Amino acid sequence: MSMKNTALPRIEVLRAQIRRGDTTHEALVSRALASAELPAARHVFTRLHADAALAAARHADAALKAGVQLPPLAGLPLSIKDLYDVAGETTLAGSVACRDEPPAAADAPVVARLRQQSAALVGKTNMTEFAFSGVGINPHHGTPRNAADAQVARIPGGSSSGAAVSVALGLAVAGLGSDTGGSIRIPAALNGLVGFKNTQARVPRVGAFELSRTLDTVCAMARCVDDCLLVDAAIADAPLAVRRRPAAGLRLAVPQTLVLDGLDATVAHAFDRALQRLSRAGVLVESIPLTELAEIGRLNAPGGFSSVEAFAVHRQRLATRRAEFDPRVAARIALGEPVSAADYIGLHDRRRDWIARVETRLQGFDALLCPTVPMVAPPIAELAASDEAFFRANGLLLRNTFAINYLDGCAFSLPCQAPDELPVGLMLSSVRGDDARLAAVALAVEAVLEGEGA
Template sequence: MQPHLTMVQTASKLREGSLDAVELVSIAIGKSREARGVFISLDDSALDAAGQSAQRRRFGAPLSPLDGIPFAVKDMIDVAGMRTTAGSTTRIDSPPATRDAAVIAAMRAMGMIPVGKTNLSEFAYSGLGLNPHFGTPTADFHANAPRVPGGSSSGSAIAVQRGIVTAAIGTDTAGSIRVPAAFNGLVGFRASTGRYDMHGVLPLAVTLDSLGPLARTVEDCVLLDGAMRGRMDRPASPTPLAQLRFIVDSPVFADAALEAAVAANLRQAAARLRQCGASVEVRPVRTLMRTRESIEAHGWLGAIEAWRLLRPVVEGERGGQVDRRIRNRLVAAKALDRQAQARIRALRAELMLSMLHELDGALLITPTVKHVAPLLAALEDDDDWFATSNLATLALTMPGSLLDMPGVAMPSGVDEQGLPTSLLICAPRGHDDRLLRACLAVESALQAR
């Protein structure tokens, strides 16, 4: 199998004229029709948009270097003329969106072309990515024993992993970009909540909901981040590793649930960063421990907000259509009271400030997930295992979401079966640009390894 192009490589071929937008979009649409469960719907206007892009290129007037590049959109985000289903048949007859979400409009203004809406965990409420209504998308590197794609942005990740598109957009409330990136050997960027205009994005838990790109490289994610904000500045330059400090949270290595390959690959990555001149400490991050304790003691803020939003659906006449596993998780949040929410919010503000001070300019490194992608069949057949595995899968991403820490998940290696492992680099809230510049340098160092 030939390696798939990155978005940067695709942009270069478009500029040179060795590819054109019509070819790219035609291939993407053809592949999407063959890939079971990846897309919920396709954009009928994509080929027309590709023709317009190709004409702009012929006249030497592209809208941006990304003009003509197709991308996939998680079906929580409005695309004009298309339904936003949230992966649920309860919304299958909702009217099409009359306008693009703000981030989609910004990307179209760069000439980028949405080719379709991707599948997801129903209502974006699971870290595993199963969907009984539209099928569960799976990666093509373990077809004989399919693994879960990770959720909730499952279709967005698999669309990139399978080479249908070079880039996709997802949402992330508790790990929904970072987890599918980890399970599929991709890079995923969960931004601070204020970084993108959320107009036209279907909410799940408004305090924690964020957006971000999924792609093959950090470099691609940086370009996509700019496009989502309507910016095409000079490409960000990597921060020299000698100027960077990292803290690896040491207690994770004592966790019995941490798989050996995940631990070994994280240690090797840390060693490589040291070799390249970075400062790498391995020690406990107390604020991270306190955040985990808060979630365990008081409950998950995202569950409280999701139940409030989706209760009318779950308890309404169409409630029986909701995936039972998702419905059970939502109903479980009903027991969390208003006092719990107030306690969580107060402690959250304190913990966010504490993390800023404790890191003191350093970046936090953990595994993205403690394990590689679990087998799909086992989770389809056992609801109790599904619930247990879902919590385990989100255990390392939920604290960052609660603290609104931007995070980049990137490949750290593979296990003995060839399944991807991933590390997660996080910064305090609002330090997105600093994080991305650092991750450009980390990617370069790890690729050289």
């Protein structure tokens, strides 16, 4: 079932290999760029930045040879989701409706911060059009194939589809993406990666093509929690003050409302296995009702933040170029058109009250725990052929992750599948501003899942 593991080692391992002289930054980036042209990587990138990436790698090699202490990401290949501005390029955001629009005048701040770290930015990655789906199918630029299955072409998850596959295939040590309803955590879960959705306010959204200003979050995915934290420190321009702790004594809450409904067999078995391992490691796993989760669908109507705010962004494009949109994306954006200003203000008021109630419920717990998504990645063909199948899968993929965006919280997705299973994500979540403490929990849980803390 699984493809050959071509992923790059974790950043700490790569750095040690480079220091020993086993490889160079230039060799790593050259290999990534060559692999990006292979059939397995078809549709992963919308644009490669080969010359700039190689220049960054060579600069890092020269600096290391001269005895300069390098930033953690210096000279290493990273990918950028195609909704971030890069100076001199038109930001397509997975669409063709923007191709005639002016190029960006400057890099988005997060892109500039990665350049300041001397990261080798290998290219822009494909995505769901305008970031508006958790599936990852793109009718304009093609759909990157999930790297986990050599026999069946499965969805990569979205909207950061190319970002996930770029990391899973070893084309990048990390993929800069975004998360509005799960767009980092869903593809991370379906591709066997770690995804970190930070608190929205932590990283600036300037220069990122907007889907929902209320929910959009700038974040990344990588091979492990530590690597996600290195990227987060760079794009936030400040590292989290993470105080590492053992797994024993952690108190984790498993909601019994909504998030455990309709799990497929692989996800259910993987989740149960993870709970057993955590319990054996001394983690206190407690079931809680958290019935507030069942309120989200009602409170987020009519339209919902994403549809209302996306319609404001795309109103003119829809009026003049709707035929160039993915019809499924256009239909979801159009749901925001009839929503009144009074209804929109009501969305904010209800959300604010809900957040306060849920934050109270979660006091005393170190994190919420649930499956990231309730299913393994379905085949692309099934969802491409049927609107009914597509929207049913999209709703399920987004169900658990969206709750944390609605909470304005932070979350990690960690892989928890067995070696012979398709990837399954385990989601750890907490309230807004709790990123550093949640990161410590994620590191401890990751160690248990990898057999180091059991």
